[in-house]
Amino acid sequence: MRKETVLLIARHFWVNTFKTKAIYPLMTVIFGLLCFSAYTGWTNYEKQTEIRSHYQHEARESWESNPDKHPHRMAHFGTFAFRQKYPLSMFDSGIESFTGNAVFLEAHKQNSVNFSEASLSTGLLRFGELSMAMILQTVFPLIIFFLGFSAVSADRENGTLKIILTQGARWKEILMGKTLGLMALTLLCLVPVGLLMLFFLIAEGGDAGLWPRFFVLGLVYGMFFMLLSMVTIAVSTSSAKSKNALIKLLAIWLLLVVLLPRSSQALGSYFFPSPSKVEFQSVIEEEIIQKGDSHNPNDPYFKQLKDSVLKVHQVSSVEELPFNYGGFVMGQGEKNSSVIYENHLNELMQIYKKQNSISELTAVINPYIAVKNLSMALSGTDFAAYVDFQDQAEKYRYELAQKMNELQMEYISPAKVSGSNGKTHVVGKENWSEMPDFHHRFFSFGRAVKNELLSLISLVLWCLAAVWYISYLSKKAKSV
Amino acid sequence: MYRLMFKQFFRSNVVILCLLLVSVLGMTGILIGKQFLDRQERAAEQVTLYQQEHIERNVNFHQEEFGLLMYYLKFALINKPEKMAGLSIGQSDVNPAIQHVTIRNLEGQKYDTDLVNPSSLQSGNLDLGFVIIYLLPLLIIVFTFNLLSEEREVGTWQLVSIQSRSKLKYLLAKLSVRVLVILALFVLLLTAAKLVLGIPLDAAFFAFFLLGFCYIIFWFTVCFLVVVFQKNSSLNALTMLSLWLVLAILLPASINSYVSNRYPVPEALATMIEQRDGYHKKWDSDKRETMADFYAHYPQFEDYGMPEEEEEEEEFTWLWYYAMQQMGDDEAREESDAMRAKLEQRGKVSRSIAWAIPTMHVQLAFNNLAGTGSTNHMEFLDKTNEFHEKMRLHFYPRIFDNASVLEENWEKFEPEFMEKENAVEWFRLLLPVIICSGLLLFLTFLKLTLSKQKGQW
Numbered sequence: 063m064r065k066e067t068v069l070l071i072a073r074h075f076w077v078n079t080f081k082t083k084a085i086y087p088l089m090t091v092i093f094g095l096l097c098f099s100a101y102t103g104w105t106n107y108e109k110q111t112e113i114r115s116h117y118q119h120e121a122r123e124s125w126e127s128n129p130d131k132h133p134h135r136m137a138h139f140g141t142f143a144f145r146q147k148y149p150l151s152m153f154d155s156g157i158e159s160f161t162g163n164a165v166f167l168e169a170h171k172q173n174s175v176n177f178s179e180a181s182l183s184t185g186l187l188r189f190g191e192l193s194m195a196m197i198l199q200t201v202f203p204l205i206i207f208f209l210g211f212s213a214v215s216a217d218r219e220n221g222t223l224k225i226i227l228t229q230g231a232r233w234k235e236i237l238m239g240k241t242l243g244l245m246a247l248t249l250l251c252l253v254p255v256g257l258l259m260l261f262f263l264i265a266e267g268g269d270a271g272l273w274p275r276f277f278v279l280g281l282v283y284g285m286f287f288m289l290l291s292m293v294t295i296a297v298s299t300s301s302a303k304s305k306n307a308l309i310k311l312l313a314i315w316l317l318l319v320v321l322l323p324r325s326s327q328a329l330g331s332y333f334f335p336s337p338s339k340v341e342f343q344s345v346i347e348e349e350i351i352q353k354g355d356s357h358n359p360n361d362p363y364f365k366q367l368k369d370s371v372l373k374v375h376q377v378s379s380v381e382e383l384p385f386n387y388g389g390f391v392m393g394q395g396e397k398n399s400s401v402i403y404e405n406h407l408n409e410l411m412q413i414y415k416k417q418n419s420i421s422e423l424t425a426v427i428n429p430y431i432a433v434k435n436l437s438m439a440l441s442g443t444d445f446a447a448y449v450d451f452q453d454q455a456e457k458y459r460y461e462l463a464q465k466m467n468e469l470q471m472e473y474i475s476p477a478k479v480s481g482s483n484g485k486t487h488v489v490g491k492e493n494w495s496e497m498p499d500f501h502h503r504f505f506s507f508g509r510a511v512k513n514e515l516l517s518l519i520s521l522v523l524w525c526l527a528a529v530w531y532i533s534y535l536s537k538k539a540k541s542v
Numbered sequence: 543m544y545r546l547m548f549k550q551f552f553r554s555n556v557v558i559l560c561l562l563l564v565s566v567l568g569m570t571g572i573l574i575g576k577q578f579l580d581r582q583e584r585a586a587e588q589v590t591l592y593q594q595e596h597i598e599r600n601v602n603f604h605q606e607e608f609g610l611l612m613y614y615l616k617f618a619l620i621n622k623p624e625k626m627a628g629l630s631i632g633q634s635d636v637n638p639a640i641q642h643v644t645i646r647n648l649e650g651q652k653y654d655t656d657l658v659n660p661s662s663l664q665s666g667n668l669d670l671g672f673v674i675i676y677l678l679p680l681l682i683i684v685f686t687f688n689l690l691s692e693e694r695e696v697g698t699w700q701l702v703s704i705q706s707r708s709k710l711k712y713l714l715a716k717l718s719v720r721v722l723v724i725l726a727l728f729v730l731l732l733t734a735a736k737l738v739l740g741i742p743l744d745a746a747f748f749a750f751f752l753l754g755f756c757y758i759i760f761w762f763t764v765c766f767l768v769v770v771f772q773k774n775s776s777l778n779a780l781t782m783l784s785l786w787l788v789l790a791i792l793l794p795a796s797i798n799s800y801v802s803n804r805y806p807v808p809e810a811l812a813t814m815i816e817q818r819d820g821y822h823k824k825w826d827s828d829k830r831e832t833m834a835d836f837y838a839h840y841p842q843f844e845d846y847g848m849p850e851e852e853e854e855e856e857e858f859t860w861l862w863y864y865a866m867q868q869m870g871d872d873e874a875r876e877e878s879d880a881m882r883a884k885l886e887q888r889g890k891v892s893r894s895i896a897w898a899i900p901t902m903h904v905q906l907a908f909n910n911l912a913g914t915g916s917t918n919h920m921e922f923l924d925k926t927n928e929f930h931e932k933m934r935l936h937f938y939p940r941i942f943d944n945a946s947v948l949e950e951n952w953e954k955f956e957p958e959f960m961e962k963e964n965a966v967e968w969f970r971l972l973l974p975v976i977i978c979s980g981l982l983l984f985l986t987f988l989k990l991t992l993s994k995q996k997g998q999w
Contacts, residue, residue, distance in 0.1 A: 095792070102799045109806050117811040124819055129826050139822045142814065160636070160663040162655055164811055166818065174655045177810040179802060180636045180663060181655060182885060184892040184916045185909050186801070186902060188632075188666050189794035196795070204787065208780060305695075308776040312783055316680065324672075325567070327665035328574055335577070338585035339657045340640065344592050414659040421665070445661050483825060483858045 063238065067231055071239025076246060079209060092197070092205060092251060099192045100258050103152035107266075114144040114163065118500075126495045132474065132482035133489050134392065137466035140168030143455040145175070146502040148442030149268045150275060153259055154195030156443025159187060161451075167459035167500070169396065169466065172403050175452060194255055195437050198283055199430065200319050202248065203290050207311040210244045210294035212304040214539075219304060223541045233536035237295055241532065244291040252287060256280055271507035275440045278511065282440070282518075285525050286433045292528035299539050318430045326424045326431075330417035336410060349402045354395070364391060381477045388479050389470030396463050404456070411449055418445060425517045429524045432517035439514040442504050446513045450505055458500045465497055547719045557685065561727065564673065564681050568731040571670040572738050575628030578669075579739060582623050582639055589618045589640055590957050597952050605948060609860025609941045618642045618957035619929045621922040624913045624964075626746055628739040630671035632914030636663060640957075641926045645937055647870035648930045649817035649878055652923060653810070670735055671908045674754050675901060676790055678724060679761040683782040685720040686765040689713065691775040709999070710990065713769075721762055728754060746911045749966045753911075756975040757904045763982040770989050772998070789901045797895050797902070805888050809881035816877050821870030829862055836865035839872060846942050861942050882920070889916050897974045907971055913962060925960045 079085055121142045128136060145163050162175030180187050190196060214236070217223040226236060263276060294311060301307035337345075354363025371390070372378065380387035425432040438444035469489050478487040511518065551557060597615060604611040621639045638656035666672065690713060693699040706712040732751055741747050768781050824832045829849050837844045846861055896902035909915035940950065993999040 095796075098796065099799070102803050106799075106803050109803070113806065113808045113811065117808070117815060121815055124815065128823075131826060135822070135825055140818070144811070157660045157664045160660040164814055166650070166814065174657075176653045176655050176814070177807075178636070178655070178660075180633075181653075182807050182810065182888070183633075183636075183798065183802065184889045185633045185906060186794050186798040186892050186896075189798065189902070189905070190791050192792070192795040192799045200791070201787065204783070211776070305774070305776045309779060312779055320676070320680075321567075324665050324668050325570070327662055328570070328668035331659065331662045332574060332577060335581070336657065336659065338581065338588060339638070340585055340588045340592055340642070342657055344588070410657065414661070417659050418661045421661070448660060481858060 063232065063234055067235045068239045068242060071226075071231065071236055072243035072246065075213060075240050075243030079243075079247060085209070088205065088208075089251075092201070093254070095192075095197055095201070096194060096251070096255060096258075099194050099197055100152075100255075100262075103155070103193055104262055106155075107147055107149070107152040111147055114146060117164075118142070118144045122499050126491075128491060128494055130485075130488040130491050132484075132487055133389070133466040133469040133493070134169070134482040136494065137169035137392075137463050140166060140459075141462065141500065142166055143451075143458060143500045143502065145448075145451050146504075148447070148504050149263055149266045149272060150259075150279070150441035151443050152262060153193065153279070154437045154441035154443055155191055155193045156438035156441055157445060157448065158443045159183075159191060161448045165455050167455060167462060169392070169463040170399065172407075172456060172459070175455070194259070195434075195441070198252075198255065198286075199434055199437070202251070202287070203315055203319065203430070204312075205251075206244065206248055206287065206290045207294055207308070207315060209247055210240070210291065211298055211308040211311055213240045213244065213295055214298040215301050215304040215307050218541060227541050233539050234533060237299060237532050237536050237539075240298075241288075241291050241295045244294060245288055248287040248291065249284075252280075252283060269504060271504065271510070274507040275442075275510065278507075279437065279440045282433060282436050282521065285521055286429065289429055289521070289525050289528050292525075292532055296528070296531055296535055299535050318428050322424060322428055323421065323431060323434070326421040327418070330420040333420070334413055334416040336413045336417070342406065342410065346399075346403055346406050349406075350399050353398050353402065364394075367391070367394060380479055383476050385471040386474040386476050386478065389467045389472075389474060393464060393467035393471070396460065396467065400456075400460050407452075407456075414445070422516065426520045429521055432521045432524070435517045436514050436521065439510045439517075442510070444510075444513070446510075447504065451502060454502060455500070462497060469493055544715065544719070547716055551719050551723070560681055560684050561723070564677050565727065565731070567668070567677060568670060568673045568727075569734065571668050571673045572628070572731070572735045574667060575631065575669050575735070576738055578631050578635070578667075579623060579625065579628045582627075582634075585640060586620050586622060586957070589620065589642065593618055593955070593957055597955060601947055601952055607860070608937075608944050608947055609863065611947055612645055612864075612937050612941055614644070616642050616644050617929075617933055617955060619922075619926055619960060620957050621918070621925075621960045624746070624962075625739050625741040626750065626912040627914050628912075629669060629735055629741070629750065630908035630912040630914055631667040631669045632671075632909030632912060633916055633919060634914040635667060637916075637919040637922075639922075641922070641929070643926070643930055643933075645864075645930065645934045646867045647817055647821050648927065649813055649871050649874040650821075652926050652930075653814075670731060671905070671912075673731070674728070674757065675904055675908070678728065678758060679786055679790065681727075682720070682724060682758070682761045682765055683779070683786060685724070686717065686762070686769060687779040687782055688775040689716055689720075689765075689769050690772060691769075691778055694772075695775060717762065717766060721759075724758055724762075725755070728758060745966045746964060749968070749971055750908065750911050753904060753907055753971055753975065756972055756979065757900060760900050760975050760979045760982070763979045763986065767982050767986045767989070770986055770993070772993070789899065793899055794902045794905075797892070797899075801888055801891055805884055805891070807881060807884050807888075809877050809884055813874050813877040813881055817870045817874035820873030821866050824866035824869050832862065832865050832869060835872070836868055839868065840938070843938065843942065860944070864938065864941060882923075885916070885920065889920075898978075900975045900978050903974045911964075911966070911971075913964065918962070921962070922960055929958060 125139065125141050128139065143165050145161070147158070151158055159179035162178045162181075164177050165175040166173045190200075214223070217226070223236075227233075259276065263272060293314070297310050297314075298304070298307045301310060354367075355361045368380065368387075368391075371383070371387070372380070375383055377383055421431065422435065425435055435444065439446065473489045474487050593616070600611055600614045604614070619641045621641075623634060623639060627634055635658060636656075638654070641652060643651045688695075690699070693702060702712055703709055732754070735741065736743070736747070764785060765782055768778055768785070773781070833848050849857070849859075849862070892902075893906060896906050906915060910917065939945075990999060
């Protein structure tokens, strides 16, 4: 294979494309869309980050401004965790609009994460969300198909193919050249997106994982466009007529981008039904009661606990203990209920994962899904990132509640067994600011990639398969 | 000739395959709707059972203190979905259909979300509404993109021009075959949905049918306009598919992103903090002030009086406790109202833009007819307020008097269902789609006359 011939054909394809009139309005529309989505992505990120930091700050101030009081009052006063947006979320919003953004953290109770964008939306959100990633994933394939569907077949139809071949070009060189030309065209669009993102990200800054994530994202989309270019050229080569090539490509797009993703997720939800909220909560409540109901004055578990504590400290009543017994009981209760809650939550998350698994498995046969999943994961907006936020918030909640219980055990008079009002049995307010604030942290680049290894492997394999198919075609292709 | 046209149409394997595919997806959509309804029904049953058991257990534990009992007791209000919700699930997978609240501070409870898989929410429901709004247009495109161009490409158009009296009539006859097939599929799917979901034959269902009908006609007018430009098959397919992409995905998505960017809702987070501070900070502030605020809201309870002595300041009473809880709601009221206004504004802007874009209009209208839209949820939130207030006013005197727990008739506290009034506004419903179709027909007519003048027809 000669490099010059390949480049010549690529350049020729490129020049020819720019001779058609349709390309200019098309490019204008695409650039317009990309700019609009970049703008909305950026402003949305800015606004939401500002709003959430503002309220996180306000909530913290409110927490610290509390006077001396009983620690259990503070445990109920609680605080809030606001989900932060990862800078790359302006590129791919993933499932962010469908996950809650704020959760109230208090003792005894795991609250739901509320106020997702979807819950505040009118229902238009269900048409899909505009983001740079969405345009690259759904609109770009169509554009590539449109630019390349006749790349080989038109040459065959008007007889130029025969001429090129008789002039000494080889099939492999022609196919490679056309693919290269088409890919160069897609890069023409990808590079500005990359630069735009680069500009935003430099302005915004981020954690250590940001640049590897950005780099791999670029790679993933590069591979995706390469794959699409090869598929287009392959279909164009193997179709008798340009018309057939286009219809075939459009059918592929419909199937892989529109039909398959939604059906596979719907099937997942159909086959693995998840429990309703009442069901979920009542099972947890029941289990906690079985373990020991701290609200039941005659509960055997807590009675036994009391007896054993009294025995160990060799006293006859809780008032004589060296620590506040109320704090101790609540600490135990918190521990029990958290473990039970966590078990059930994990179970629920397993069901969700099963629901998602069908769609994730289709990444093997559908490179669009592979790219979509990888893109979300790298942008920090996928399901795993959300579950991670939920876990962090719950962990913080538990620590907060237990810290307050410890303060109660240590500083509240053992004589004050129940009740938390009034200004006598209190702890100094300096303790409030000692409890560190909640900080949402994003998980590492490595973990994000590991979560989507299947998609990554499938994308690489698809590319290899396409390269193989192109070279296979170059031996079989016909010029007439 | 008509019979021949049908025969010719059904000879294509692609046609049969596509019809089958859409029918299967339509049936899947109906089954998914059925599953959704069953799930909601089961949840309603569960909450009924749960509430009974929950009240019984707590009444058993806390017989001495009415105030403490009411701290725990939860009461449910259910937004029972209409059968039609199975056709267009809309926002009802995001928004909970059951409010399960204590008589404490409501603002901290009523926005609690349901348990849902966010990934499933993102990919959206494959309900019959989706099949009608997204997939039927695609089917229409497949059926019409080569309506004329194929005849030109295989050379039969010349024959038609010579043999038939009017080329346009011939083309329209061919088109009507496709219209009839799609409409038959639509009617078939709706009938199946009616039977499977048990939808009553009421105005809303009829409106759903008519709107779907108009929407199908709209897409045929779009495609026919493209056809009369007499381009080749591949260009037609591409144009139609691009139009579909713009109308069904890009425009709605852009508008949504405009609306949510233009009207962010920080009030939601403000409400959340405000309701907490409003209540919790009262533990440390002047008790008399809290009571004064409470009596200002509910003068009817003024007789319960103020704490008088010093020692009473330290003492815990349930009257004071619920007054503090009330302050959480009262102080968050402003932000909460602002949030509601913002959401209403979002809805209003979306609806008015949707007037010009049939895909969006039909989606919002389907949700509205099925009672699964955002307006329905706002109504539910309002009804939750009323329900909560009713419960509060019922129990406040009992708590303040520390009435006997056992004398209360607890059995009557069963979950309540939201009453909905649903009137179909026919003009608002159908007019946008009819106007758009009319406009396209006019353009088609214009194009045809122009072509005739130039001798290209």
